[in-house]
Amino acid sequence: MDRQLAKSYVGKKVILNEGKNGQYIGLLEDIQTEPRKIWVGTLRILGLYSFPEIDLDSNQLSSPLYSENEKVFCSGNKIDLFNQDFTFSYKESIDFALKNKWNEINAQKEEAESTLTMIQQELKRRKAVHLLNEDIFVYYSLVKKNRRFYVYDEEKQEALSLDGCPFEFEIKIKDHWEKAHVVNEATFELEDGNQFELQHGDRLRLNKSQFDPYRILLNELEGPALQALERGLQQLGIFHEHNVYCHNTLLIQLLSSVEKYAFDGVNFLSYATDNQQFSVQHHYEREIQEGDHDITYDRFEFTADTGERLITTYATQFSKD
Incomplete structure (x- = not known):
């Protein structure tokens, strides 16, 4: 917003753009216009317009930079026009900004799911769809130690006892993976009731969704x-x-x-x-x-x-x- 337009917006609502840290609705209370310098505005924060970007690595949402009615002094190049009605309270503005962020991410999710479907169909056509399933499983070897059986993850070098194990495994029967649960020691029972005795070194796998x-x-x-x-x-x-x-x-x-x-x-x-x-x-x-x-x-x-x-x-x- 240039300084001439800014003068006409004193006493009106504007948008304060803080980039990744979100956009805010504020009342432009005053401006300072020194020669050959970018003008500076004084705003009173009324609410949140768009929620800050979400850092997926932090595993938590960012908080708005400014609180209700906080006075902010900022460069005029951060201030944009706002020509809409704004009737929300500060709290309500955060609620609606979160809802809009949800809609935004959900739309991205739907677009990604559509793309994934196309990739899956192409892999089916190429008879290679089995490659997608490999990433959703953890693979183990059956080991026996001190008369007890464990499953061993060679990649993470971690062992899990089969005594009272709550997981549903898959074992390989005639080159096909079949769902099975532990009955006793190295004995596994398939969904059809048939039981199989595995040996030290046999391979098993576990669907990662069971780690919930x-x-x-x-x-x-x-x-x-x-x-x-x-x-x-x-x-x-x-x-x-x-x-x-x-x-x-x-x-x-x-x-x-x-x-x-x-x-x-x-x-x-x-x-x-x-x-x-x-x-x-x-x-x-x-x-x-x-x-x-x-x-x-x-x-x-x-x-x-x-x-x-x-x-x-x-x-x-x-x-x-």
């Missing part, structure tokens, strides 16, 4: 324990799809303690609907028994933001508590 902490938790729970969780959720009128957060400490212990046979702790779960928030504390105990059924204890403590509370439990035997 909430899905892992659901897979780890025994049938009656899962029913106890779902019974509590249903009483509060919520379901698995309402889960928004899962801090799975049991998973952390299982992955980091290859030689450990007993685990206890608390998982923290959060659920949300349009109208309510819920928290669940999952107290658990696990004891892996050599040649016998494992000992498990699960206690779910539900709390709604209305103050409603309930508890459900499951145990193969009484807890140590």
Whole structure:
């Protein structure tokens, strides 16, 4: 905006452009126009016009540079015309800027999905679509150590015990990958009920989608324990799809303690609907028994933001508590 136009906009709303840090609606309160220098404006911030760019590496959203009614002194080359109605509060302007950012990224996602579909179709035509599946799996070797079986990731040099393992693997049967779960030691059962005994060095693979902490938790729970969780959720009128957060400490212990046979702790779960928030504390105990059924204890403590509370439990035997 040139200085002559800026003089006519004193007392009116303008846009302050801060580049990657977003755009802001401000009231142009005053300008200074020194000869042969870019004019400088004084603005009072009214709201956010466009949300700051999102840094994917930081794993968190940036905050607006300016607060409500903050005075800003800036170069005139950062100020643009604004000829629209602006009736939002400062808070509402941030809400709508976030919504617009969502729409922007969602449109990019839809465009990317369309492009990915075209690439997939071309790979199908070239009979090479199997290459896409390789990246969604982690590949392991079966190893036996001290009479116990583990799966070993050679790339990361990490081992995972098969005792009480909650994951669904895929094993190779006649050159085809088939879904299977661990029955006992190196015995795996396919979806059709047939069982196969694997040997030291055999290859397995695992779909990475199973690394979602909430899905892992659901897979780890025994049938009656899962029913106890779902019974509590249903009483509060919520379901698995309402889960928004899962801090799975049991998973952390299982992955980091290859030689450990007993685990206890608390998982923290959060659920949300349009109208309510819920928290669940999952107290658990696990004891892996050599040649016998494992000992498990699960206690779910539900709390709604209305103050409603309930508890459900499951145990193969009484807890140590």
